[in-house]
Amino acid sequence: MIPLTELEHDALVEIFNIGVGHAAASMSAIVNEEVKMSVPSISFLNRASAAKLLSNKDDERICGVSQHYEGAFNTEAMLMFPENKSLEIVRLMVGESVPLQELTEMEQEAMSEIGNIILNSCVGTLANIFQLELHGSLPLYHVGTSAEILSASGSPDDTTVLMLHIDFLLEKQQIRGYVAFILDLNSLQDLKHQINRYLLRSTGSA
Amino acid sequence: MTETGSMQPDAQRLSLLESVLSAANLGAIVLDSERRIVLWNRWMERHSGCPASAALGVDFFTLYPDLLQQRVGTAIGQALRDNFPSLLSQTLNKAPFALYANAALRGERMQQAVAITPVDVAGATRHCLIQINDVSNAVGREKLLRDQTLVLRTETFLDGLTGVANRRHFDVAMEKELRRAKRIDSALSLLMIDIDSFKSYNDHYGHQQGDACLIKVAATLAEMLQRPGDLLARYGGEEFAAILPETDAAHALQLAEAIRARICGLDISHARAGATKHITVCIGIATMNIPNPVDSDALIGAADRALYLAKHAGRNRVMAQSQGKARQEIG
Numbered sequence: 001m002i003p004l005t006e007l008e009h010d011a012l013v014e015i016f017n018i019g020v021g022h023a024a025a026s027m028s029a030i031v032n033e034e035v036k037m038s039v040p041s042i043s044f045l046n047r048a049s050a051a052k053l054l055s056n057k058d059d060e061r062i063c064g065v066s067q068h069y070e071g072a073f074n075t076e077a078m079l080m081f082p083e084n085k086s087l088e089i090v091r092l093m094v095g096e097s098v099p100l101q102e103l104t105e106m107e108q109e110a111m112s113e114i115g116n117i118i119l120n121s122c123v124g125t126l127a128n129i130f131q132l133e134l135h136g137s138l139p140l141y142h143v144g145t146s147a148e149i150l151s152a153s154g155s156p157d158d159t160t161v162l163m164l165h166i167d168f169l170l171e172k173q174q175i176r177g178y179v180a181f182i183l184d185l186n187s188l189q190d191l192k193h194q195i196n197r198y199l200l201r202s203t204g205s206a
Numbered sequence: 207m208t209e210t211g212s213m214q215p216d217a218q219r220l221s222l223l224e225s226v227l228s229a230a231n232l233g234a235i236v237l238d239s240e241r242r243i244v245l246w247n248r249w250m251e252r253h254s255g256c257p258a259s260a261a262l263g264v265d266f267f268t269l270y271p272d273l274l275q276q277r278v279g280t281a282i283g284q285a286l287r288d289n290f291p292s293l294l295s296q297t298l299n300k301a302p303f304a305l306y307a308n309a310a311l312r313g314e315r316m317q318q319a320v321a322i323t324p325v326d327v328a329g330a331t332r333h334c335l336i337q338i339n340d341v342s343n344a345v346g347r348e349k350l351l352r353d354q355t356l357v358l359r360t361e362t363f364l365d366g367l368t369g370v371a372n373r374r375h376f377d378v379a380m381e382k383e384l385r386r387a388k389r390i391d392s393a394l395s396l397l398m399i400d401i402d403s404f405k406s407y408n409d410h411y412g413h414q415q416g417d418a419c420l421i422k423v424a425a426t427l428a429e430m431l432q433r434p435g436d437l438l439a440r441y442g443g444e445e446f447a448a449i450l451p452e453t454d455a456a457h458a459l460q461l462a463e464a465i466r467a468r469i470c471g472l473d474i475s476h477a478r479a480g481a482t483k484h485i486t487v488c489i490g491i492a493t494m495n496i497p498n499p500v501d502s503d504a505l506i507g508a509a510d511r512a513l514y515l516a517k518h519a520g521r522n523r524v525m526a527q528s529q530g531k532a533r534q535e536i537g
Contacts, residue, residue: 030277030298033389071289094297100355104348106341109319110297120290127288136290138321171385172501 004044008195013042016164019125023118031093036169037118043163047150050161050180054080054146063103064142064149065115069123071134073190076153076182077123079115079166083143085175086111092170112139118166122179130194155182162191233305233338239286239331241266253316253340255309270303278302281322285334291323296341303338317342365440367417368424376439376447380502383435383451384494391496395458397448398490398509399427399465402521404444406478407485419474419485420444426472430465447509455493455526462489462524470522479521486522488513493526 004012016039024037045053054062063086066078081089083102090107093114103111116139127134142149150161162181167174183191227234228248236245246261256269266282267274277299281292294302301315319341325333363375371379380396387394401407401423408416424438427446431438435451450458466489474485490513492505500508512527519525 026277026280090297100351104351105344106295106297106348109293109295113293113295113298116291116293120284120288120292124284124288124290133289135324138291138323139293 004192004195007199008192009042011195011199013039015125015129016042016122018129019122020118020166022125023121026117026121027093027114033171038167039164040167041165045161045163047155047157047159047161047182048147050163051146051150053163054150054178055082059145061143062146062149063111064144064152065112065119065139066142066149066152067116067119067123067139068137068153069134072127072130072132072194073134073187074184075123075187076155077119078149078180078182079118079177080146080149080180081175081177085177088173089114089168089170089175089177092173108141112141115139115141118179122164126194129198132194150180150182153182155184159184160188232340233303233336235266235336235338236325237266237282237286237334237336239333241282241286243269244333250338253305253307253309254303255306273302276302278320278322281320282334282336285322285324286332289324289332291321294318294320294322296345305338305340307340307342316340317345365424368421368440370424370428370446371437371439373439373441376437376441376449377502379437379439379449380506383437383449384499384502384505387451387494388496388499392452393454393493393495394505395450395453395455395491395493396505396509397450397458397462397465398441398492398506398513399446399448400488400490400513400517401444402486402488402517403476403479407476410476410478422472422474423469423485423487426468427465430461430468447506453493454495455491458491458493459524459526462491462526465489466522466524482522488516488521489524490514490516491524491526 020037020039024035027035061083062080063083064078064080066076069075069077087103090103090110094107094110119139120136123134123136142152160183162183164179166177166179168177227245230247230249233250233253234245234247235243235250238244243261243264243266246256246258250261251257261269267279270278273279277292277294281294284290284292296317296319299318299320301318302320303318305316305318306312306314307316317340319339321337323335323337325335327333363372363378364370365372383394401419404416407419424440424446427448428438431448431450437449439447439449441447450461453461466487469485469487470482472485476483476485479486490509490511492508492512494500494505508527512525516523516525
């Protein structure tokens with residue numbers, strides 16, 4: 001199941017940490033307050049196991065923001081939080097507001113923007129480091145069970161999901177979320193190939 | 207290539223697209239790879255007050271210099287350079303463009319939701335499209351919803367007996383005020399106010415009179431805490447808490463002393479109160495000063511310790527705890 005060597009794996013974790021670092025800086029600028037983000041670990045799972053990782057209970061509602069990227073490799077990227085955590089993030093980002101039971105239309109839009117910033121930063125850093133060009137779609141907002149959200153792109157059950165754990169630190173509150181990259185077999189190979197090209201470049205020709 | 211009718215299909219399509227763009231009920235701006243404005247639709251003319259003739263060919267950031275350093279600038283860069291689209295929500299970006307319902311009258315800026323997407327143009331370098339939607343109505347609707355929720359919630363946030371804020375309200379307000387104090391670099395003080403020998407008051411006079419005493423004390427406290435932002439809450443039993451935004455230690459001490467004197471002056475008889483023979487309070491003060499921000503638990507803990515020290519030193523006292531050191535102020 002794990003298609004990467006330790007070296008490839010570490011390189012990817014490092015790249016994603018640079019990516020969320022950029023995202024955190026953009027978000028700090030928006031809220032005028034320090035936002036910290038890190039990716040402590042990544043893992044490769046099939047879609048069903050990824051869905052299980054996201055929610056302890058089958059019916060727990062997850063809020064997700066997805067964007068489709070294509071070019072040097074194709075992927076459906078998704079930022080996901082348990083619904084109550086997404087309420088918390090938006091509330092912390094927006095500051096003063098009366099929290100309602102669910103995200104309102106405008107708050108969903110804010111959540112989509114947060115997803116947009118994080119996903120573009122992660123994929124953009126990958127693209128820059130791999131020196132390639134990708135094209136992205138505008139973000140879409142989803143609410144549902146983790147299984148529903150992960151299957152929204154119509155990929156088969158055994159599709160590989162590259163799962164990033166993301167830790168947010170906002171005003172001393174730590175919130176754990178996930179970014180999933182849904183990769184078909186070709187894209188997975190393309191990704192592995194790109195990591196190796198990068199490693200070769202960065203460690204020199206020796 | 208087939209050609210039907212008298213009008214050339216390409217010209218016809220172009221004219222159709224132009225009509226659609228000028229009829230569209232959203233703002234559309236297209237920038238070329240040099241960030242020059244190459245399209246500025248009718249909606250933009252109407253709501254910005256800037257005619258297309260004045261906008262076309264101009265560097266976008268000459269027209270909107272302040273947007274360069276903001277998320278709009280980053281998003282344009284990302285679209286042109288990285289080929290990535292961006293969404294700018296109304297909530298996180300307060301009306302970035304100077305657009306008005308009526309550009310001639312100006313007034314308040316229109317609430318905006320903005321999407322900035324890369325556009326590939328055959329035979330040219332990449333362009334980007336800026337779409338602006340007027341979301342003022344949706345924002346207004348949500349404000350109404352929040353206002354009504356706030357009214358309903360306020361009712362469930364009151365203490366049933368005394369009518370002042372309850373513990374739940376206090377917890378929410380405490381977090382909110384601490385965050386606000388840190389954002390605006392301002393001090394925040396907390397008073398913990400406890401009625402002396404209240405258990406023996408209840409034992410001696412009965413619970414009904416005990417309740418009446420609580421109501422009287424709460425009303426007196428509420429009367430003294432009238433500045434906007436001040437919040438008096440029943441913290442539990444015979445204990446009240448007052449959140450005092452933008453109040454430094456000296457000012458809080460002054461206020462606490464005034465409260466202590468006022469409650470003492472109410473002259474509510476208390477036969478079991480020892481020497482004073484009437485109802486008195488002890489007050490513990492904690493102040494957060496901006497160079498040393500603390501969380502709510504720490505601030506409440508500090509006020510509690512000050513209150514404990516006041517109680518220990520006798521009745522009818524005010525104590526302040528500041529930066530970990532307690533000092534007795536009034537005996």
